[in-house]
Amino acid sequence: MSTTTRPDLDPAEPAGPRDGSAASASGLVDDTSDPNSTVPRRRIIFASLIGTTIEFYDFYIYATAAVSIFPLLFFFGDEGTALLASMATFGAAFVARPVGSIIFGHFGDIVGRKATLVGALLTMGIATFIIGLLPTYHQIGIWAPAMLTILRFCQGLGLGGEWSGAALLASETARPGKRAQAAMWPQLGAPFGFILANGLFLLLATLFDYQSTATDLTDPFLVWGWRLPFILSIVMVAVGLYVRLRIEETPVFARAMKNNERVKAPIGEVFRKNWWEIILGTFIMLATYGLFYIMTTWVLSYAIGSAGTGGLHYDYQSFLVLQVLAILFFAAFVPVAGHLADRFGRRPMLITVTAAIMVFGTTFGIWLDAGSMGTGDDLNIWQMLLFLSVGMALMGLTFGPMSAVLPELFPTNTRYTGSGVAYNASSILGAALTPLAATWLVQNYGVHAVGLYLAGLGALTLIALVLSPETKTKSLYTPGTE
Template sequence: MIQSAVRNIDHPDQPPVPRSRIVIASMVGTSIEFFDFYIYATAAVLVFPKLFFPSGDDTAALLSSFATFGLAFVARPIGSVLFGHFGDRIGRKATLVGSLLTMGIATFIIGLLPTFDQVGYLAPALLALMRFCQGLGLGGEWSGAALLATETAEKGKRAWAAMWPQLGAPIGFFFANGLFLLLIYTLDFDAKTSPADHAFLTWGWRIPFLASAIIVIVGLYVRLKLTETPVFAKAVQEGKKVKAPLAEVVRSSWRQLIAGTFIMVATYTLFYIVTTWIVSYGTGKVSDASGEKLSFSYSDFLELQILAVLFFAVFVMVSGRMADRFGRRAFLLVVTALIIVFGLCFKWILDPSTMNNGVMLLFLILGMTLMGLTFGPMSAILPELFPTNVRYTGSGISYNVSSIIGAAVAPFIATWIVADFGVGWVGVYLAVAACTTFTALLSVRETKTVDLTQI
């Protein structure tokens, strides 16, 4: 059950903040994050190469589009340092508002950008700038949402409270893919045969970017009504803030930074393999080393992913209960071991000669189930590794540096591996990434009973 309210120890005379408000405020950021990721990833393949870059060389345009997509991964660690500084200096509430506005405004503006035919090279330049701004906002968003959840949690139920921002991931995934699928069907768009002046390419693709403003407005309304978390308020009262959180976290918590980064690597690698790389493999854009390739249509594949993401959502919630009952470390060790086993089964599950809709759906469900189990406790264990006065900065850096190691390179490495060595070795790559996470988990103590007010 959701707690009814959280009292503000800074102003005990004020009415307590409803738990539902905290849940929505922490969940809305990750919902926007993953909604943004998927609408941008889809547009980077279907739209941006045709509209924002010079025509004539389709491969160069696609690579240029992917380059703007990758800018967010460069910006995210910068955003984690920037927003982490203010989050540890002035508070969680104000910083969460700032990160949400940075991310939301940039996403909305992308939906209004002029194309290459209208303004020339200014178009890709503006696209790259807005993508960088998205990355900055995203870099500060997750850790703030995680801290809002954990630092207001009821004793013994911190992983369950921390589960709510993680639940935003499948929500954003579902609505992004669902909206694009609806547009593709409604406007009768086919990426291979539709002309350049098709309604989807003219204006339809802009709808998801503009629609993100609705989520931002709701999130902003809720966040402006929050008070500061009791844990941070207590640190302020006791004079335990630091002037330079980045320097302090590197000096005093460098081991936790390294451990936290690699604890997250398996999660990121798994997610980008079962959501991004698998699309190119499943729709037949990339051949296996044997020369065989799959031939799902893009719309059919989206339907399978939408079904599988429901398992992602359910098992995020399951993971919150399990991590509170058995501990974060013990639970994640078991899940990470299962990810290793899953990776070693790629050769048989994804064999092109036996592939059909049912087998692909099974693969996606297994991947999304494991994703929910490993992703759910991350917003508990990463903040719990760090003391209050550097928690925003430390957890944010770990989360976002891991995105470069585990996420940014995963689709490219997997694409190269499947073309040269076969699909089974993609699973080996995932298993190796999971082994680094397993080792990192062994290097830390259980954080279930950690006192978050401890400096």
């Protein structure tokens, strides 16, 4: 049976309903009327969402443990030194992420999106599982933090290849005009993974009656309870693997393969022809990364840290409750961001949100100063919850469109590599350094300096956005590239 080409659709993307009905609210074409697709769109949504959820879950359980558990079990020295060392190993994954984006991007642009996504998922999942089995510093000495750092690096490799593949899976199957709304699905993996990670740690800390303000290394939670989130992740990986093996290539990449438009060395090609787009993409993501890791990893260390480290000495379990509640605002504003980016364009929407992040950063001294917030049992939980909620709402708005914005900067045959390199290079500047820098700033200059640091990251992002093109109407199929 012959098919007709709709002139109003991107020729590389599946045709929509022939009766002229509107696209679904998800931004994806209705699978019941798409003659070019054998994979239901709901499966595409699920495959992109569950993969990023698992990957971010794996990533965040390390982040939570790096603040509250690893300084006690894997590092030595005084409290402040152990915390800084743990934050440094936390940052090792962000050094690995650009490497992962190059490795997995190479195969994603040559072999295909599907197979590469499976490889990224297994890399992350196996590393996370092994972390749950590691002996501690008190058992094998310096080998413990060494092995922890290596496995954290492997986590970074996996996540470095995951995000861009999931973003392309969603965006390259989207209906024109709805691309940001379709591409927001993998972005929801970040808040969902965070809720799962912190929710599980909260549940275990409650069941074990773990008190972070009075730690005892013989506490069952510190002996073996903390290992459960890492070990149980293998079950989620198995589910994600099953789902991803049942999807097919995106029509955009399939067309590039059919026309023999792949390149032998995507990393060389993208740096030769799209180096400016890599720079723009890196700095476009900068404020997003800085905001998230300040609002999650650093603020947790600040809230539960002792007065000696400049912290508020608040209860670990109680603060996790506040974080899980606030992350709901992150999840709620991701789809809002997708809608706004499709309606008003990527640049105007992100410029406005970035300016709001900068203003938010200048208010940290008002929100978080111990004299205003209180410490220990006297901490003002409503003020803290409001602070976290505002930050997470801004996070949803800035993160939501990124899985459309970054892929749109690059041509088809180097898109996996290019978007992955930009996304993960930004992680070094905006995420790897941020918790460490913020911890140091609090100890030496006070909490207001952390907000000014965030505002500085926002200023760099604002410049990149002003210099970047509007890609809302750009076709994702770019033929003829050698």
